[in-house]
Amino acid sequence: MRVDVRALGACNRLAERGAEQAAGALSDLTGTDLAVEVTGASVASGEDLAEAFAGRESIGVSVGLRGGLEGEAVLAFDAANVDALLSLLPGGASMERSAVTEVGNIALGGFLDGWANYLGKAIDMSPPRYFEADGAAVLPDGALAGDGVFLFESRLDATTTDLDFSIYMLPDSGPFRDLVVGKTAPAATAGAEAAAGGGDAAGGSTAVPYESLSTFASLAKRGSANAADNISMMTGLDTTVDVSRLRFVPLADVPAEVGVEPHAGTVFELQGEPSGYLAILFEEESAAAIAESMLPSEPDEPLGGMAENALCELGNVMTSGFIDGWANVLGTSITHSPPEFVHDIGSATISPLVAKLSRRQDYGFVIDAAIQTEGLQARCDVYALPDERELARALDRLSET
Amino acid sequence: MATRVLIADDSEFMRNLLREILEGEFEIVGEAENGVEAVNMYEEHGPDLVMMDIVMPIRDGIEATTEILEENPGATVIMCTSVGQEEKMKAAIKAGAEGYITKPFQKPNVLDAIGSAV
Numbered sequence: 342m343r344v345d346v347r348a349l350g351a352c353n354r355l356a357e358r359g360a361e362q363a364a365g366a367l368s369d370l371t372g373t374d375l376a377v378e379v380t381g382a383s384v385a386s387g388e389d390l391a392e393a394f395a396g397r398e399s400i401g402v403s404v405g406l407r408g409g410l411e412g413e414a415v416l417a418f419d420a421a422n423v424d425a426l427l428s429l430l431p432g433g434a435s436m437e438r439s440a441v442t443e444v445g446n447i448a449l450g451g452f453l454d455g456w457a458n459y460l461g462k463a464i465d466m467s468p469p470r471y472f473e474a475d476g477a478a479v480l481p482d483g484a485l486a487g488d489g490v491f492l493f494e495s496r497l498d499a500t501t502t503d504l505d506f507s508i509y510m511l512p513d514s515g516p517f518r519d520l521v522v523g524k525t526a527p528a529a530t531a532g533a534e535a536a537a538g539g540g541d542a543a544g545g546s547t548a549v550p551y552e553s554l555s556t557f558a559s560l561a562k563r564g565s566a567n568a569a570d571n572i573s574m575m576t577g578l579d580t581t582v583d584v585s586r587l588r589f590v591p592l593a594d595v596p597a598e599v600g601v602e603p604h605a606g607t608v609f610e611l612q613g614e615p616s617g618y619l620a621i622l623f624e625e626e627s628a629a630a631i632a633e634s635m636l637p638s639e640p641d642e643p644l645g646g647m648a649e650n651a652l653c654e655l656g657n658v659m660t661s662g663f664i665d666g667w668a669n670v671l672g673t674s675i676t677h678s679p680p681e682f683v684h685d686i687g688s689a690t691i692s693p694l695v696a697k698l699s700r701r702q703d704y705g706f707v708i709d710a711a712i713q714t715e716g717l718q719a720r721c722d723v724y725a726l727p728d729e730r731e732l733a734r735a736l737d738r739l740s741e742t
Numbered sequence: 743m744a745t746r747v748l749i750a751d752d753s754e755f756m757r758n759l760l761r762e763i764l765e766g767e768f769e770i771v772g773e774a775e776n777g778v779e780a781v782n783m784y785e786e787h788g789p790d791l792v793m794m795d796i797v798m799p800i801r802d803g804i805e806a807t808t809e810i811l812e813e814n815p816g817a818t819v820i821m822c823t824s825v826g827q828e829e830k831m832k833a834a835i836k837a838g839a840e841g842y843i844t845k846p847f848q849k850p851n852v853l854d855a856i857g858s859a860v
Contacts, residue, residue, distance in 0.1 A: 366824070370846035404797075409829075432758055439755040446753065446797070447845045450824025463829035468752055468799045 345548040346729050350704040355456050356380045360495035362451035371429035373499050380495040381590035384558045387485035394477035401479050402445020402469045409462030413481040415509045416445040425504050442471045481511045553736035558587040560666050565710035567662030576634040579715035592695050592705045596688035605684040607656030613675035615731035618694040620724045621656045627719035653680040671735040702729045744769040750780035751795035763849045777801025784810050796823040804837045811838040820855050
């Protein structure tokens with residue numbers, strides 16, 4: 342199947358609106374404010390998803406879908422939060438399953454309303470099914486099968502209590518799949534193309550073979566492993582890649598994802614095909630610890646000039662490790678700018694990159710990788726933001742070879 | 743004499759919630775867990791009003807409403823559902839529902855809907 346990146350954007354907008362409706366319904370039901378933290382589609386293999394969800398115990402409610410959309414939608418939350426949820430529901434504590442099931446029913450009903458109204462077709466929901474699941478078993482049927490799937494995920498966070506929900510949906514068949522591949526050409530997509538200068542004529546096709554996208558997700562994973570190895574080489578610390586995913590998200594959401602905690606690291610501009618931006622960010626304390634491990638003696642300032650130089654050099658090597666694999670497999674040449682040191686609150690470190698890319702596109706493929714170092718409590722997040730048209734072009738060529 | 747209400751919803755939680763909202767002002771004549779029970783209980787109790795969920799096992803609320811109204815053209819049904827889709831609501835109205843309320847609902851919404859329907 343060929344995935345149309347613009348159509349994917351339109352689907353993402355629908356999912357986001359659906360998530361907002363679900364958040365509103367949950368807020369009314371629980372009396373606590375919930376906000377949509379992020380909505381995106383990730384490209385991941387069953388193996389990746391199993392890794393990403395390992396160790397999680399979830400409670401979920403699933404509904405089968407027929408009609409305007411087919412497949413399954415799931416509302417899930419951390420099993421440890423069930424008491425917090427039940428305490429918010431009138432009479433909830435005395436009827437755990439029934440209350441949770443109804444919460445899922447109401448939230449998923451809200452989530453699907455926007456899709457149905459947009460499609461102009463009713464979506465039949467089966468009666469909700471309550472379940473408890475370990476790891477990735479919480480995901481809709483089919484998520485763990487095959488080499489890779491698109492998984493739409495919306496996260497809803499309570500603003501005053503420790504309660505968050507995720508909604509998952511897979512475009513595995515029928516009308517949903519037609520939407521994602523652009524077959525049904527959502528009006529929102531046409532509008533976005535016009536705003537961006539006109540689809541094929543101005544900027545090239547944005548449809549890419551799904552298999553190539555899956556290959557790119559694997560490349561991103563390999564790139565994350567290379568970057569982690571480079572940290573090990575330069576610091577002597579053992580590293581592991583905790584999570585590496587290729588996600589399709591609204592660019593405007595990316596700064597909020599990085600958060601408001603102070604971060605330090607390096608950012609780069611990529612030139613070639615695809616061009617774009619790459620940010621290697623550490624939480625402030627992690628950055629100082631990593632820099633210190635690279636220096637012969639303790640620096641005068643934790644993130645002063647010496648540390649800055651060390652982190653720039655580390656960024657250089659990590660970036661090369663990250664993009665070399667892409668260039669080799671895509672058959673292109675990708676170079677990167679000299680490192681620019683950044684030290685600010687997380688969202689501010691990445692906002693300038695997002696602003697530049699947002700001139701050309703509203704959505705983007707974000708490769709995010711979390712690299713953990715052993716011995717030091719240090720975590721590094723890598724965000725790669727490629728130009729969507731150039732990435733589509735490169736991936737299209739990849740499918741022809 | 744209080745309006746006699748039949749509640750049809752597969753969720754015990756929602757049935758309890760509706761009962762709490764309605765008790766005192768209305769007489770609850772029964773609670774059905776699916777569309778088949780709703781039809782049977784309607785025939786048994788002849789309520790003035792049915793609060794009917796759409797998504798239910800065995801027979802959904804729209805089918806149950808159609809069946810109730812075929813046998814009892816004067817029956818009054820309000821759909822109460824988590825699904826606010828326009829097409830679903832059109833189907834509910836076409837089936838003969840007097841109105842609908844979308845979950846989660848508050849007492850004033852429920853009373854307004856009943857006031858308009860009965």
